[in-house]
Amino acid sequence: MKNRDIDCVGDICPVPLIKAKINYxxxxxxxxxxxxxxxxxxxxxxxxxxxxxxxxxxxxxEEGIWYITITKG
Structure with a gap:
């Protein structure tokens, strides 16, 4: 099972959501x-x-950084 980290630190909403959808x-x-x-x-x-x-x-x-893990079912 693979896991890919997508760095969105500094990106304002909705950029993290868009990157999540693209990478999903x-x-x-x-x-x-x-x-x-x-x-x-x-x-x-x-x-x-x-x-x-x-x-x-x-x-x-963790210390103001959120880790949102999305696993495809």
Whole structure:
């Protein structure tokens, strides 16, 4: 299983969401991408946008940086 980190630190919304959607299309079932961002709103917008999919989303925060891992189901 692969995981790709997508650096979105400094990118304002909706850029992290757009990068998440673009990169999600490039991964296979069981693979993950992690959006790394300094904007707390990105987690909620990504969760909402991916509701219609079978993706699982995990959000972790560490010292003002959010790690949003999206795994294709």
């Amino acid at each position: 299309k490039k991964i296979s079932k069981g693979e993950s991408i992690t959006i790394v961002t300094d904007h707390s709103c990105s987690g909620q917008s990504i969760k909402e946008a991916f509701k219609p999919t079978d993706a699982s989303i995990k959000i972790e925060e």
